[in-house]
Amino acid sequence: MSVDESASLRRAIPIDRIKYDDRGLVPAIIQDYLDGTVLMMAWMNSESLAKTLDTGETWFWSRSRQEFWHKGATSGHIQHVKDIRYDCDSDALLISVEQVGDIACHTGERSCFHQIDTNTVAPPADTLSDLYQTICDRRDNPREGSYTQSLFAGGDNKILKKIGEEAVEVVMACKDDRAPEIAGEAADLFYHTLVALAHHRVSIRDVYRELQKRRK
Numbered sequence: 671m672s673v674d675e676s677a678s679l680r681r682a683i684p685i686d687r688i689k690y691d692d693r694g695l696v697p698a699i700i701q702d703y704l705d706g707t708v709l710m711m712a713w714m715n716s717e718s719l720a721k722t723l724d725t726g727e728t729w730f731w732s733r734s735r736q737e738f739w740h741k742g743a744t745s746g747h748i749q750h751v752k753d754i755r756y757d758c759d760s761d762a763l764l765i766s767v768e769q770v771g772d773i774a775c776h777t778g779e780r781s782c783f784h785q786i787d788t789n790t791v792a793p794p795a796d797t798l799s800d801l802y803q804t805i806c807d808r809r810d811n812p813r814e815g816s817y818t819q820s821l822f823a824g825g826d827n828k829i830l831k832k833i834g835e836e837a838v839e840v841v842m843a844c845k846d847d848r849a850p851e852i853a854g855e856a857a858d859l860f861y862h863t864l865v866a867l868a869h870h871r872v873s874i875r876d877v878y879r880e881l882q883k884r885r886k
């Protein structure tokens with residue numbers, strides 16, 4: 671990480687303002703910077719937070735081993751810090767990272783969080799990422815009666831025709847300034863665009879990455 675980037679992280683988080691508990695620790699929630707998936711939670715003390723700010727990689731404090739823990743040092747799954755925030759009473763941190771290898775949990779999963787009823791580790795992601803996953807699943811495991819599956823079966827001819835139609839419907843709804851219809855037509859356009867991405871094996875994360883690059 672460059673000196674400028676480190677300085678900017680340090681500006682974002684006034685280290686002496688953070689409130690540590692009686693063990694000198696503060697919880698840090700680690701989130702994927704592209705789709706907001708909550709990857710893990712771990713503890714930091716003031717020194718590990720300082721190391722995180724200096725290196726741009728996450729450093730925690732291991733309560734069981736009573737030592738610093740540089741995430742990914744042994745596995746290679748380093749977390750590069752993109753953004754760091756603290757909550758309104760300064761006793762919790764929210765850190766957005768780019769996770770190398772997309773594995774945050776020591777069990778080899780993307781996220782450490784399990785769903786209560788199914789015990790699956792499929793992490794909650796944002797609505798578009800979630801829909802994209804469902805669409806890819808229909809592509810890879812075709813299902814009777816699935817509209818998505820019928821689009822894949824029709825290939826580019828069918829998918830691209832629908833994108834054209836939905837785009838025109840967005841335009842018409844906007845021209846008429848009909849707010850609920852604009853939302854509905856935009857949802858149709860997003861959905862069909864996701865089908866095109868899945869058909870061409872372009873990940874929605876690549877689209878998010880592109881948008882992130884353009885942020886000013």
Ligand SMILES: N=c1c2ncn([C@@H]3O[C@H](COP(=O)(O)OP(=O)(O)OP(=O)(O)O)[C@@H](O)[C@H]3O)c2ncn1[C@@H]1O[C@H](COP(=O)(O)O)[C@@H](O)[C@H]1O
Nearest residue numbers: 801804805808813815816817818819832835857858861862
């Ligand atoms: N989000 C969507 C979604 N948005 C829009 N559409 C479909 O896109 C079509 C929109 O086309 P039009 O507006 O032209 O309406 P239409 O005249 O009925 O369309 P056509 O039959 O002429 O193609 C409709 O058939 C909608 O049902 C969607 N179909 C499915 N999903 C999601 O995709 C996932 C998989 O769905 P299945 O493939 O049905 O299992 C599920 O999570 C669904 O919620």
